[in-house]
Amino acid sequence: MHCADVRxxxxxxxxxxxxxxxxxxxxxxxxxxxxxxxRDWEKRVHRLKVLTAGLRLV
Ligand SMILES: [Zn+2]
Structure with a gap:
């Protein structure tokens, strides 16, 4: 399985x-x-998701 597909x-x-x-x-x-x-990619994705979710609430 390629990392690109995983990401x-x-x-x-x-x-x-x-x-x-x-x-x-x-x-x-x-x-x-x-x-x-x-794993680092997944962490960044989740962090970005949290940040953008916060922006929508403002
Ligand atoms: Zn990988």
């Missing part, structure tokens, strides 16, 4: 969208523990 799926999942074709939640969960870069 696309992470973004989709964070937005509550469907995962891209060919990417399962189980595959994501299997990739994250072994890939530091994608």
């Amino acid at each position: 696309t799926a992470i973004s989709a999942r964070a937005d509550g969208e469907e995962l891209p074709p060919g990417v399962s939640g189980a595959a994501l969960d299997a990739h994250l523990p072994v890939c530091t870069e994608c």
Whole structure:
């Protein structure tokens, strides 16, 4: 599984969208523990989501 596919799926999942074709939640969960870069990406995605959610409330 390529990191690019994983990151696309992470973004989709964070937005509550469907995962891209060919990417399962189980595959994501299997990739994250072994890939530091994608874990960091997921953290950034969630932080950004929190920030933008806060902006909408203002
Ligand atoms: Zn990765």
